[in-house]
Amino acid sequence: MDKSSGVKIIAQNRRARHDYFIEDVIEAGIALIGTEVKSLRQGRAGLSDAYAEVSGGEVFLQNAHIAQYEPASRFNHDPLRPRRLLLHKREIRKLASKVAERGYTLVPLSLYFRDGKAKVELALAKGRKTYNKREAIRERDIRRDIDRKVRERQKE
Secondary structure, X not given: OEOOOOEEEEEEOHHHHHHEEEEEEEEEEEOOXXXXXXXXXXXXXXXOOOEEEEEOOEEEEEOOEEOOOHHHHHHOOOOOOOEEEEOOHHHHHHHHHHHHHHOOEEEEEEEEEEOOEEEEXXXXXXXXXXXXXXXXXXXXXXXXXXXXXXXXXXXX
16 A cells, blocks of 8 residues: 555556557546445455446446455345446546547556545557557567666676
8 A cells, every 4th residue: 555645556457558558547436335345445356357338428337346245245236237437527528529439448447545435547548459469568578678788787
């Protein structure tokens, strides 16, 4: 937990940065029920297949897995239920227009607590082709090799 900013990361979607070109990032609140919050505080969540969609003037987080809270037994929640994201109307309109016009998608990058409130980092992203992924991996490897050689030279 980062004490200086009050942020505790619960889950990250690492594949998102590999599979998509990230255009814009927005922080949104999440409307949760009690057992979901308790489960998140235990760090039991996953964003691997999650995405967000705009419908009826609201944004919903789909396929985000928040495990059931065991002590709640019969009062538990559905782990994959759609969860409403809390955004301003102008932000929702902006996202809706970009998603509809240009073939973008909304992908959650991370789920975290900021000052005790559950937040999701939502990215406006465009899908990468396979050759773009290979190119990104190649560039990352080249950058890593250059950094390694620079460090070796500094040691000498």
